[in-house]
Ligand SMILES: Nc1ncnc2c1ncn2[C@@H]1O[C@H](COP(=O)(O)OP(=O)(O)OP(=O)(O)O)[C@@H](O)[C@H]1O
């Protein structure tokens with residue numbers, strides 16, 4: 001396990017090709033999926049005379065910069081011992097877990113701006129969120145110097161904004177996406193699911209059911225998709241506790257702008273909602 005950027009820099013020349021999996025810890029089956037994709041890439045990389053084989057690095061860092069005041073930074077689940085066990089089971093080569101002081105030794109004056117695509121949906125409801133995410137991801141990329149980095153489709157807008165950062169800032173890194181992992185009943189696995197009471201967890205199933213209803217209506221086009229998903233959420237708004245929707249949106253997967261009613265092509269149906277004090281997000285990719 002590596003704790004500081006200096007230790008990592010000293011080790012970096014011996015790591016060969018690096019596949020990075022950035023996380024905030026509290027590792028679950030979604031993270032395991034990301035790590036297994038990283039492992040596949042590592043195991044396919046040809047060893048070179050210069051460095052031997054490739055390396056999977058998992059970073060664990062709860063990034064204060066992406067939380068607004070009043071959000072759950074302080075109570076965000078942290079279980080470092082369990083995370084190390086998951087990493088060992090999954091064949092991770094290096095766990096990079098820097099402290100907040102190591103990542104932010106002083107005021108972070110220079111930050112990465114996500115532009116307009118990071119100010120809609122998640123960016124509208126979590127002001128400053130994508131600036132915080134992009135800034136820490138750029139810092140992690142500079143510290144780890146990965147050849148590839150793996151992100152989850154569950155955070156689809158985050159994935160799109162990171163891809164755009166890599167493109168717009170000429171970062172020589174391949175971004176890989178892993179599909180969303182779900183519990184048997186459809187709930188997307190998420191570190192924040194531990195906040196849910198049994199009743200809240202039950203009501204939270206409305207998110208994945210709404211997305212499924214939207215997907216089932218995909219032949220009817222954007223209007224039909226939105227109204228099929230909305231009907232499920234409207235019913236869940238009457239439950240106790242209610243499901244309180246921040247947004248339901250059918251968007252272009254690259255720009256995250258709403259698609260027009262005659263749109264044809266790839267799209268993402270995305271939802272964010274509160275169940276009690278817990279905010280959950282989910283999405284499905286669709287072809288229209
Ligand atoms: N169910 C999932 N399926 C696929 N990838 C996931 C899933 N959950 C999280 N990830 C991915 O894991 C990476 C790290 O995410 P993070 O540590 O924030 O976990 P999380 O469960 O999304 O947490 P949170 O509850 O804060 O949203 C991100 O790239 C995220 O998209």
Ligand SMILES: CC(C)(CO)[C@@H](O)C(=O)[O-]
Nearest residue numbers: 022023024063133136155
């Ligand atoms: C990408 C990330 C690790 C940056 O803190 C975080 O937003 C996450 O876990 O999805």
Ligand code: BAL
Nearest residue numbers: 024066067129155158
């Ligand atoms: N999973 C994205 C990180 C966050 O919600 O803060």
